[in-house]
Amino acid sequence: MSIEQRIHAHYAGLSPQERRAADLILDHIDDLALYSSAELAEMSGVSRATLSRLYRHLGFGSFTELRETARTLRQQGVPLGPDGDPELSQHLDQELRNLRKVLDPAGDDRTARAVSDLAGARTVLVVGLRNSHPVALHLKQQLQQAREGVRLAPLPGQTLGEELVDVGPGDVVVLLGFRRRPSGFERLVSFCAQTGARTLLIADGTARRHASSVDLWIECPLGSVGPFDSYAAAMSLVAVLADGVLAAAGEDGRRRVSRTAEVYAELDELDLR
Known part of the structure; x- marks a missing residue:
């Protein structure tokens, strides 16, 4: 299952805090590999412990595993990247x-x-x-x-x-x-x-x-x-x-x-x- 599919499959069972973090991940799925777990926690306004619970609910052992999944998709040619237009x-x-x-x-x-x-x-x-x-x-x-x-x-x-x-x-x-x-x-x-x-x-x-x-x-x-x-x-x-x-x-x-x-x-x- 893709990251999006995992989130959608588990979304109903997530806590409000976990949903907030899941929403952020969905919003940044294209450039997820560029962020650290601490940055995601700060951006979503939840604790790192909440993020850790979310990763486990989605079937990932850690944020590293989640990020590697995103990187693998990019290596396979899936068009993932930053939201902004890179400098020439x-x-x-x-x-x-x-x-x-x-x-x-x-x-x-x-x-x-x-x-x-x-x-x-x-x-x-x-x-x-x-x-x-x-x-x-x-x-x-x-x-x-x-x-x-x-x-x-x-x-x-x-x-x-x-x-x-x-x-x-x-x-x-x-x-x-x-x-x-x-x-x-x-x-x-x-x-x-x-x-x-x-x-x-x-x-x-x-x-x-x-x-x-x-x-x-x-x-x-x-x-x-x-x-x-x-x-x-x-x-x-x-x-x-x-x-x-x-x-x-x-x-x-x-x-x-x-x-x-x-x-x-x-x-x-x-x-x-």
Whole structure:
């Protein structure tokens, strides 16, 4: 049961003081992880002993357990955060931390290895479900300008089976697995690994348990000071990978970019004014 469900289930049996504290928790459920038990007691005007009784009535051993439940929800991608709008400087600092983590030049060679795999593959299948789909779509669009044989899955109205049936040795499957993934993601990772294709997983830390099942794992943080995840680092990683693949393609890649631009012009698809 969620924290709200527990409060609603026990509310009728709470004392007036406990109800006051429960009301405060419900009012601050989005940023509960930011407060201490003493702060909640002061804000609600009840004693810490009253709060302790409330925690027990809700099935929590302590405030720490209650707060960890709230933090777990945030880590799972539930949009929880402070009531106020964070300062832009806080957003900037967090974005820089995310970028440094995924693009640290002093780190290992995972990005270079990913570029090598993507440039040398027979075909590249980019898979992105739910929150991961926009990043997957952008990666597919960028890679497609640098090399041929790049596909996106799932397509609208399609399931994954149609796209995976031809995947095999010599191919690369890029799995975008950012948090709040569909429940069948683990099975998808396992299936892709069994095809014989090279598998690359790009995701936040909640997908770390799948890292041992793929050939290459790149952790891409989504940390944000606000309620919603930030995909700025993920989109920056897409740019780095696409730039690397284009550079590896050499003259063939440059010709493909030029021909793509010619097709845009022939179809009058882009407003370049």
